[in-house]
Structures are given as C-alpha cells and as structure tokens.
Amino acid sequence: MVTTPTRILMLRHGQSEWNAMGRWQGQADIELTDLGYEQARRATEKLGMFDAVASSDLLRARTTATIIAEGLGIGLLDPDIRLRETHVGEWQGLTHDQIERDWPGYLSAHKRPPGFENDESIVARVTEALHDLAQQFPGGEVLCIAHAGLIRVMRRAHRVSDTRIANLGGCHFVIRPWQETSIEVGELVDLFEHGELGEEL
Numbered sequence: 001m002v003t004t005p006t007r008i009l010m011l012r013h014g015q016s017e018w019n020a021m022g023r024w025q026g027q028a029d030i031e032l033t034d035l036g037y038e039q040a041r042r043a044t045e046k047l048g049m050f051d052a053v054a055s056s057d058l059l060r061a062r063t064t065a066t067i068i069a070e071g072l073g074i075g076l077l078d079p080d081i082r083l084r085e086t087h088v089g090e091w092q093g094l095t096h097d098q099i100e101r102d103w104p105g106y107l108s109a110h111k112r113p114p115g116f117e118n119d120e121s122i123v124a125r126v127t128e129a130l131h132d133l134a135q136q137f138p139g140g141e142v143l144c145i146a147h148a149g150l151i152r153v154m155r156r157a158h159r160v161s162d163t164r165i166a167n168l169g170g171c172h173f174v175i176r177p178w179q180e181t182s183i184e185v186g187e188l189v190d191l192f193e194h195g196e197l198g199e200e201l
Contacts (some may be wrong), residue, residue, distance in 0.1 A: 003178060004139035006131055009050070009189065010149045011170035017061040019167065022095045023107075026088030028142045029059045039168050039192065040064040042087020044071030051121035051140040052076070054133060056083035056147060065145035065170075074143070082129040084149035086122055122153045130183065134175035158185040166190055 014036030018025045032040070040063070047186075049072065056137035057079035069076040090113040091099055099107060106112065126146075133142050148165035155171065156162045172186030 003176075005184075006134035006137055006140055006142065006175045008054075008133055008144050008175060009105045009170065010146050010151055010154075010171045010173060011189070012151065012165050012167055013056075013058075013061040013064040013145055014043075016071070017092075020191050022049075023093055024088050024091045024095075024099070025060075026086060026092040027058065027084050028092055032060055034059070034079040036064070036167065037067065040067035041071065043068055043168050043191050047072065047143065049141075050074055050136045050143040053143045053145065054083070054129075055079055055145040057081050058084055058147070061145045061147060065143075068143065068145065076108045080129050082125040083146045083150065086149035086153065087115070087117040088149075089113050089117070091116065093132065097192070119153050119157065122150060123157045126150055126154055127183065128175055130175055132175055134177050155185055156185075158183065160185045161188075163188065166192070168192060 013032070014023065015033050016030045016036055017033055018028065018030045020033050020035070043064075044067075048067065052075050053065050053069040053072075053189070054077045061083070062079050066076060094102075096107070101113075103113060133144070149164045151165050151170050152162050169188065169190040171188050172185060174183050174184040176184070
C-alpha cells in the first residue's frame, strides 16, 4: 500500500468575462478575457511540474487548464463535472449591487437564496474528486484548475482561514486516503502579486 500522500494544487481559473464585469457566475459557462488568457500563459512560468492537470468542465477552467498543460508539456485529464463552481441559483449573472438591491442584507449576513447549492453538497463532490485523483496518482502531484467558491468552501469545511481567492490563486490539498482524516488543507498560493497582470475580481 502506498503511504506517500498525493499533493493536489487547486487553483482558480484565469479572469473570465463575468469576473471583469463583477457578475456572479456559478455554473454559467463563461469565456476568459484576454487578461485571463495571459494569466494562464504566465502561470506556466511560475509553476513546477506535475504528473497531470485536472479541471472543471466549465470553459473558463478548462481553457486555463489546457493552456497550462500545453505550456508545461503535461497530460490533461478529462474534465470533471464534480469540480464545477458552486451553483448560485437566483444570483447567477447578478452583480453585487443587484444582489444587495433584491436581497438586502443577505451578503453581509452570509445568507443565500433558496436555489444556492449548500456547502455539504460541494464538500461531498469535491472530496470524492480529490480522492479519485489520489487513487489515480498515488504519491504524486496533480494540478487542478477549478473555482474560487469550491476552494473557499473546502477551506471552511476543514477549519482553515477563509479569504478571497484571486485568479490563479488557490491552495494545496494533501490527500491521505488511508487515514480517517484524509484531507489536509495547505497554505494559500497566489501566483501573481497584487496588481500584477491587472486587477482580478
């Protein structure tokens, strides 16, 4: 039995068109901006080597993963629907101001509309995806391009600091499937210094 943990670096995709507009995306399939493409290309200069690159099936994550995998010469795994962003229900496509107008006080009180996916659903599907990657690459290192919402929910679930995740920011997950507490959440990673390659939303 392999007892070396699998390390998975999960990063948020490059800037999308709705990031630039300040709109909540959820599972809407939105393309990268020109800045997002440049962030993905520049990420290859800052990343080491991995055994494989995994990603959500949503375009903004898949495109980011494809650019990085090609730039590093690493195999790209089939897209994984379990790594999709949180389904944000009624808030999809809305700006912060529109949410505040129609659901006053919800954001500051951390309340969500009825159609918003709950944290338990997110943790279950992401944990399953991470365990599958650990089984596929025991003792290996995998890069995973996903979404800020997922990363934040997983960090909260494992009682580590919850903070804003910039484009191409994220953290490591150390997977030890043979242990009862199988996932350890590492420190935050941010590939670009504040203001480098523009402001990310």
